Amino acid sequence: MLKILGRKTSSNVQKVLWVADEIGLKYERTDIGGPFGGNDKPDYLKLNPNGKVPTIIEDDGWVMWESNAITRYLAARHAPGTLYPNDLRQRASAERWMDWQSNTVSPQMVMVFRGLVRTPPEKRDPKTIAAGRDGLSKLMAIMDRHLADNAYMAGPQFTVGDIPLGIAAWRWYAMPIEREDYPNLKRWSDALAKRKPYQTHIMQPLE
Amino acid sequence: MLKIIGRKTSSNVQKVLWACAEMGVKFERQDAGMQFGVTNTPEYIAMNPNKLVPTIIDDGFVLWESNSIVRYLAQKHGMGTLCPTDLKVRASAERWMDWQLSTMGSAFSPMFHGLVRTPPDKRDPQAIEKSRANAETKFEIMDSYLGKTKFLGGDLFSFGDIPLGIYAYRWYAFEGIKRKDLKNLKRWYDDLCKRPGFKEHVMIGLG
Numbered sequence: 154m155l156k157i158l159g160r161k162t163s164s165n166v167q168k169v170l171w172v173a174d175e176i177g178l179k180y181e182r183t184d185i186g187g188p189f190g191g192n193d194k195p196d197y198l199k200l201n202p203n204g205k206v207p208t209i210i211e212d213d214g215w216v217m218w219e220s221n222a223i224t225r226y227l228a229a230r231h232a233p234g235t236l237y238p239n240d241l242r243q244r245a246s247a248e249r250w251m252d253w254q255s256n257t258v259s260p261q262m263v264m265v266f267r268g269l270v271r272t273p274p275e276k277r278d279p280k281t282i283a284a285g286r287d288g289l290s291k292l293m294a295i296m297d298r299h300l301a302d303n304a305y306m307a308g309p310q311f312t313v314g315d316i317p318l319g320i321a322a323w324r325w326y327a328m329p330i331e332r333e334d335y336p337n338l339k340r341w342s343d344a345l346a347k348r349k350p351y352q353t354h355i356m357q358p359l360e
Numbered sequence: 361m362l363k364i365i366g367r368k369t370s371s372n373v374q375k376v377l378w379a380c381a382e383m384g385v386k387f388e389r390q391d392a393g394m395q396f397g398v399t400n401t402p403e404y405i406a407m408n409p410n411k412l413v414p415t416i417i418d419d420g421f422v423l424w425e426s427n428s429i430v431r432y433l434a435q436k437h438g439m440g441t442l443c444p445t446d447l448k449v450r451a452s453a454e455r456w457m458d459w460q461l462s463t464m465g466s467a468f469s470p471m472f473h474g475l476v477r478t479p480p481d482k483r484d485p486q487a488i489e490k491s492r493a494n495a496e497t498k499f500e501i502m503d504s505y506l507g508k509t510k511f512l513g514g515d516l517f518s519f520g521d522i523p524l525g526i527y528a529y530r531w532y533a534f535e536g537i538k539r540k541d542l543k544n545l546k547r548w549y550d551d552l553c554k555r556p557g558f559k560e561h562v563m564i565g566l567g
Contacts, residue, residue: 184459200503202501203459203463203501215448217448217451217452217455218455219454219455219458219459219462221458222451222454222455222457222458223451223455224455224456225451226447226448226450226451227415229447229450229451230447241432241435241436242423242432244424244432245423245429245431245432246433246434248425248427248428248432249423249424249425249428250430251428252425252427252428252458252461253410253425255461255462256459256461256462256465257410259462260466285474295409298409299409313518
């Protein structure tokens, strides 16, 4: 059975849990990272030299890390034509929004999320949190404009392109912050909220 | 003909130029970004709301995010070569592309901007050294991996080598910085230096 190593409160682990449930894949998950530790142990570093989660191990012993690449791999293997579009343009569009989550949304999200969720109130830096929130809001505005013409990030259907940003959207709406009104983003987020795997793995209290 | 918009000194533009050269894909390139401007015009923002380069237009299809562009072009023109057909090999290659986005880019960037795009009297030596040391730990991860495989995606050159190949060129091109002797990394880099597309589009100095 597929092994997923990583605590379920990690947004990067959540990507893999979500895609696995969309596919209907069975897996066993081991808590690693954050309060559970273990990610800096030699045995784990042999699997994943970054010391981060998630890492997956398939039945034949094949080890893989980097959450977006894992998500695409599982979708390409088990759900071509649905989660992983066959049309190259639609696939590229989905992948583009995954890359954009990694290099553009994540740095802004970290400033707000770490500050508000993983830092005790007396140690928070309000300036960093405010700057992160403003930056994040501009990115949510980019998504909102894109979603005015598209039901999902890569077009009319739900794909892997919705997964990383769907987790970011949950956090955007769940964090105690000021939020501009982004109606298309909200409509998309509400559509995701109807999906069982999203309810199970993403719509959880922030830790 | 494929149109690539972006200045040729951008590492992200270079990924696309190099990939095209590997596959013999003809293109026309338009300068944009930094001293060339263009990226702040409404016409450009309508194509790419991030105001960054590159953007491609392929027979009416507009795409941004450099790694996704490389994967798109490779699936269209380089199946079995730049884009491995085996899903695990392909995932492994894609993993290193994602790792450049999530990990190497942010480690490397302060050093590059400090040494290349900041006048000597305005440089912050501490920030540059911190970035250098951080980037070096990332190159050590690559070195260790390249002790087991010839290229980042496995036995053959693939798109997995493209983003990090550009970072390796820059790492070895900096003058007067400390560099650990990483033999596997150097062997891999020396291999890349033999490729005409790498010579033409990547080994062009730091600017």
